[in-house]
Amino acid sequence: MVEFKGTKSSWGIIAKLFHWSLALLLFWQVATGISLHNMEFSPIKMGFIITHKFFGTLVFSLVVLRLIWKYIFNTHPKYENIPLFHKLVSNLVHFILYGLVILIPIQGTLMTWLEGGDVYLLGLIKIPPLIEENFILYPDALTIHYYSALILTAIFSLHIVAALYHRFMIKDKYGVWKRMAFSRTKV
Numbered sequence: 092m093v094e095f096k097g098t099k100s101s102w103g104i105i106a107k108l109f110h111w112s113l114a115l116l117l118f119w120q121v122a123t124g125i126s127l128h129n130m131e132f133s134p135i136k137m138g139f140i141i142t143h144k145f146f147g148t149l150v151f152s153l154v155v156l157r158l159i160w161k162y163i164f165n166t167h168p169k170y171e172n173i174p175l176f177h178k179l180v181s182n183l184v185h186f187i188l189y190g191l192v193i194l195i196p197i198q199g200t201l202m203t204w205l206e207g208g209d210v211y212l213l214g215l216i217k218i219p220p221l222i223e224e225n226f227i228l229y230p231d232a233l234t235i236h237y238y239s240a241l242i243l244t245a246i247f248s249l250h251i252v253a254a255l256y257h258r259f260m261i262k263d264k265y266g267v268w269k270r271m272a273f274s275r276t277k278v
Contacts, residue, residue, distance in 0.1 A: 097166040101270050106165055109157040110271055116150050117192065117247060124240050128233075144203065145214045151196035152213065154189065173265045184250055191243040198239060202232040 097103040102110070123143045130136045161167075170178060200210045200218065207224040211217050258268040 096164065097168055099169045100266060101168060103165060105160055106157070107271055107273060109153060109160065111273075113150065113153055113157065113192070116146055116153070117243070120146055120150060121240055121244050121247070124237070128237050144199065144210065147196045147199045148210070148212045148214075150192060154192050158189065168266075168270045170265070170267075173267070177265070181253070184246060184253070187246050188243070188250060191239060191246065195236065195239050195243060198232065198236045202229065202236055205229040205232050 094101060094103045095105050097106060120143065123139055123146075127136060127139055127143060130139070173181075201222060203210050204220040204222050205225050206229050207226075209217055210220075254268060254271075257263055257265065263269055
């Protein structure tokens with residue numbers, strides 16, 4: 092039976108779909124963002140920018156929906172047997188991840204407005220600019236956006252390493268992997 096909401100041992104299918112779809116989108120966003128930073132201006136780069144902006148608003152929207160689901164509607168799995176150090180590091184990493192995946196799309200939006208461009212939520216709804224065009228501030232905003240993405244990559248990598256540590260090194264003895272995995276097979 093598919094559990095939509097979380098249980099004592101699982102986050103539930105909705106949370107898992109949010110988690111894994113965001114993971115894939117973040118891989119795409121970081122890869123295209125770093126590539127864009129290093130590309131010369133061209134029609135191909137413009138196409139990537141448009142796609143990057145669309146997926147940036149999608150990431151932001153999904154993160155907001157995920158947080159609403161997580162803190163208002165979903166039941167959280169129990170983590171009673173996990174060592175305190177693991178809980179503290181996990182909470183810190185998740186806090187930084189959520190902060191960055193909210194902040195970086197906002198930075199991208201501000202950057203777009205600084206260069207005089209328009210921002211469309213999911214490619215459909217134009218968001219009125221909250222700041223004026225400013226080509227002097229744009230390069231600084233671009234640099235901040237780029238380095239924020241690099242920090243996100245580092246924290247995201249730490250999250251992946253921790254998940255793989257739980258799955259393969261300690262054989263998921265605390266059930267961390269299976270709480271977010273789609274498979275119910277034994278670890």
